[in-house]
Amino acid sequence: MICIEARGLRKAYGTTIALDGVDLRVEEGRILGLIGPNGAGKTTALNAILGLTPYYGELKVLGRDPWTERDLLMRDVCFIADVAVLPRWMRVSHALDYVAGVHPRFDRAKAESLLAKTAIKRASKVRELSKGMVAQLHLSLVMAIDAKLLVLDEPTLGLDILYRKQFYDSLLNDYFDRSRTILVTTHQVEEVQDVLTDILFIDRGRIVLDRTMEEFESRYLEVVVRPDHVAAARALRPIHERQVFGGSVLLFDRADRQQLAALGDVRRPGIADLFVAVMGSPNQAQGAVR
Amino acid sequence: MNTPSNAVPETSVDARGIAPAAVSATRPMYWSVRRELWENRSLYVAPLIVAAVMLSGFLISTIGLPHRRRAVLLLGPAQQRAAIERPYDMAAMMILATAFIVGVFYCLDALHGERRDRSILFWKSLPVSDLTTVLSKASIPLVVLPLIAFAIIVATQADMLLLSNAVLRMNGVSAATPEQMPVFQQSLILLYGLVTLALWHAPIYAWLLLVSGWARRATFLWAVLPPFLIAGLEKIALGTSYIGSMLRYRLMGHMETAFASGADWRIGSMAQLTPERFLSTPGLWVGLLFAAAFLAAAVRLRRDRGPI
Secondary structure, three states: OEEEEEEEEEEEEOOEEEEEEEEEEEEOOOEEEEEOOOOOOHHHHHHHHOOOOOOEEEEEEOOEOOOOOHHHHOOOEEEEOOOOOOOOOOEHHHHHHHHHHHOOOEOHHHHHHHHHOOOOOOOOEHHHOOHHHHHHHHHHHHHOEOOOEEEEEOOOOOOOHHHHHHHHHHHHHHHOOOOOEEEEEOOOHHHHOOOOOEEEEEEOOEEEEEEEHHHHHHHEEEEEEOHHHHHHHHOOOOOEEEEEOOEEEEEEEOOOHHHHHOOEEEEOOOHHHHHHHHHHOHHHHHHHOO | OOOHHHHOOOOOOOOOOOOHHHHHHHHHHHHHHHHHHHHOOHHHHHHHHHHHHHHHHHHHHHHHHHHHHHHHOOOOHHHHHHHHHHHHHHHHHHHHHHHHHHHHHHHHHHOOHHHHOOOHHHHOOOOOOHHHHHHHHHHHHHHHHHHHHHHHHHHHHHHHHHHHHHHHHHOOOOOOOOOOOOHHHHHHHHHHHHHHHHHHHHHHHHHHHHHHHHOOOOHHHHHHHHHHHHHHHHHHHHOOOHHHHHHHHHHHOHHHHHEOOOOOOOOOOHHHEOHHHHHOOHHHHHHHHHHHHHHHHHHHHHHHOOOO
16 A cells, blocks of 8 residues: 655745655555755655645645645554654643543553653653653654554654664564554664665755665665775766775765675665765766666 | 553543544544643632632621621611622622633633644644634633633632621621522523623634734734724724724623623622623624634634744
């Protein structure tokens, strides 16, 4: 089943174009990372998908129009905008009561058992919790909802390393199964690398790269080239080159591994390296797409 | 994954047997109103504090009560009743005024606070429509606050009556008779007054909700200054004051349309209630039309506007 389908999605704020004809097709059961620099249109794209902002173009999420059917859509979609949106006056017990009251797919027992693993007290108010605890509370509420699509916009912003690790661990272990879809944006590219099934780079309102993780892993190779081989390596048309202490690192798309091995140490690049390669040089970026 | 028992929270207000369509319509409304009461405890705390202050004032006044009551009992029946009821009316008026002020400030913050603290992103992540949200917020000044005011006023007056009767009996003065203090009838008059007042003031509250959903800051100024300025402009430019008297009529016109009050503004008998006149006043229906338009605009704004 198709979870999200967009064709020619556009959105402008005054003269600033936030989305410039985005085409998108997300199948059920994927964990998609939407990655882009600040102001690339990530949040605008998510807001359109969540029915928080109007747009031009075609967009269907779980077969519904998000802008006109937000309340119906939210039975099957959950989102965590960022860690700071839970109302500060609310008690933990109130949050449980309220979500149980309004959400037909909320499993209160599951939320209680997720909360029992944390140090969060039922009588505490949100304003009394640490930032990490608020994220835990929000995640516990969301994971107890039997939703088809979960949208996370910078969910770990401002959390320390332990909470960030725990966040994605519990998401994968306690929540994700092949029938759900997760869409996540983050700047902490390294920490989602092992989580994602698909990556999508967005820049200036356009999708500039769309790969599954299998494609990513089979296509891209990085070589730490010894100084005397640099010219030979450059002849193989790398998509990006950067200097590190003691040599050059060249990134190749669909190159022959044997050939590269003769030039230096071959290794698998991180998403961050590919991101820099694609975003850092606009001219070469065009070559990187398809 | 959901079992039916998990879908029903601890309260038994909503029966399990309701059809899914009915559940989806009423449950979000019920929980949205409850959440407003969790967030805005001043809705009942402020009237309760005023009631407590009124009660303690009344307690002090019981020191000279037997003496004053003996003097009152020398008067004619109508004056007797007026004198005995005065502190009760005073307490009711204070609590009503408090409820109005609380309602005004509640409305000014209702659709503004959630945008200011970004919690609107949490509320919008749940399957509750903008219509349900706005209606639940409108129901606070139109339904919930009148009910709170009614309950607190009746309880306060009952306490005052028990207290004064006890003091009087201890001093050998007879307690107030049902003729002097028709408790049940006064409660009915109060209830009628609260319902008609809520209907009369509905456009005011709806306007305040609209401004709170629209303004980025200074909701009070945006709500109050424009009508005030337009009235001033009319007065200076044309020398007339239609707008000004319209605004005054909306604020204060409830008593003159819903009651046939005497010179002293006291409402002492059911004959003074004029529901036919109230319901046939065009001002009521025009006001309700405005209220509906303001609320519809507020629903649109709730959908369009994000965090500030």
